[in-house]
Amino acid sequence: MTPITPRRSALYMPGSNLRALEKARGLPADVVILDLEDAVAPDAKAAAREQVCAAVRQGGYGAREVVIRINALDTPWGQDDLAAAAEVAPDAILIPKVSSPEALVAVGTRLRRLRTPVRTRVWAMIETPLAILEINAIAGAAHDVDTRLSCFVMGTNDLAKETRSRVAPGRTAMLPWLMTALAAARANGLDILDGVYNSLEGDAGFRAECEQGRDCGFDGKTLIHPNQIAAANEIFAPSVGDVERARAIVAAFALPENAGRGAIAMEGRMVERLHAEMAKRVLDLAEAIRRRESDSQS
Structure with a gap:
């Protein structure tokens, strides 16, 4: 990727x-x-x-x-x-x-x-x-x-x-x-x-x-x-709330009991694996921004 x-x-x-x-x-x-x-x-x-x-x-x-x-x-x-x-x-x-x-x-x-x-x-x-x-x-x-x-x-x-x-x-x-x-x-x-x-x-x-x-x-x-x-x-950056939700979704799908599931329930909502992929991109973007800002300050 x-x-x-x-x-x-x-x-x-x-x-x-x-x-x-x-x-x-x-x-x-x-x-x-x-x-x-x-x-x-x-x-x-x-x-x-x-x-x-x-x-x-x-x-x-x-x-x-x-x-x-x-x-x-x-x-x-x-x-x-x-x-x-x-x-x-x-x-x-x-x-x-x-x-x-x-x-x-x-x-x-x-x-x-x-x-x-x-x-x-x-x-x-x-x-x-x-x-x-x-x-x-x-x-x-x-x-x-x-x-x-x-x-x-x-x-x-x-x-x-x-x-x-x-x-x-x-x-x-x-x-x-x-x-x-x-x-x-x-x-x-x-x-x-x-x-x-x-x-x-x-x-x-x-x-x-x-x-x-x-x-x-x-x-x-x-x-x-x-x-x-x-x-x-x-x-255009993920908010703190966006990052927290993304981490929760990625963590939920990483649990052994969810390994074979295409969708799970979280906080009263249905969350699919496509949402986990979207959440992973949010985390990757947040990390890329963190690195960019760290490099700019150094």
Whole structure:
């Protein structure tokens, strides 16, 4: 079984802002996404690319996953971004505007030719109507090891723009697309991160959207400000009560008298072996978070 990697909080940091790149080394985010795309003005793209690659070479990000989001490959900067990111070999390269599996095959082929270490994975932004319509084929590209695909990232702002849907509390219009992408991710063994929350004010709204994403099944949330990290880390982690219940379920099925049973009664509820598997994942996630936080403090 593949070890769990906590991705509760994935913070976008503008690649053109040197101070932000340095600050990211001390933030408690699970993932830092060094952004060459939306956060960078056209006339600053080349300088941002050099700055981000220098920051990755320098390191110092500790246990955090470091991801470079490049510009779309059909833009004037995309191919140069991909080559530069491939050379410095971050934990992952985030590809915008992925709307077909062929795009990921092309990326994987380029990375192989550039001899990028296989530990550098590919993440895909899901942010176009065509991506939603082709989502299972895109997710299925993960079965081709050359694509290196390991995670989806929802681009909810671009989805709203392209579909002309309103970004509103509760995300009623967006939920079918979010859940379609999530189902495709899970069917093909991928992690998936929820889109950003646009307002920097109104903690209750941000928490509500994190809780919605968690309940839908997302692994974490992409963020636009360091002030959002703490809430995302809390909400996408198992609570103390979650861990206690999980331990009780695992322990109950470990008893000799329950060895051959498919279901048992616990506290007035029927608990099946699938619940024991779910409980084991809760415990594994809690332990992975504990290790991540311990490594970050050391």
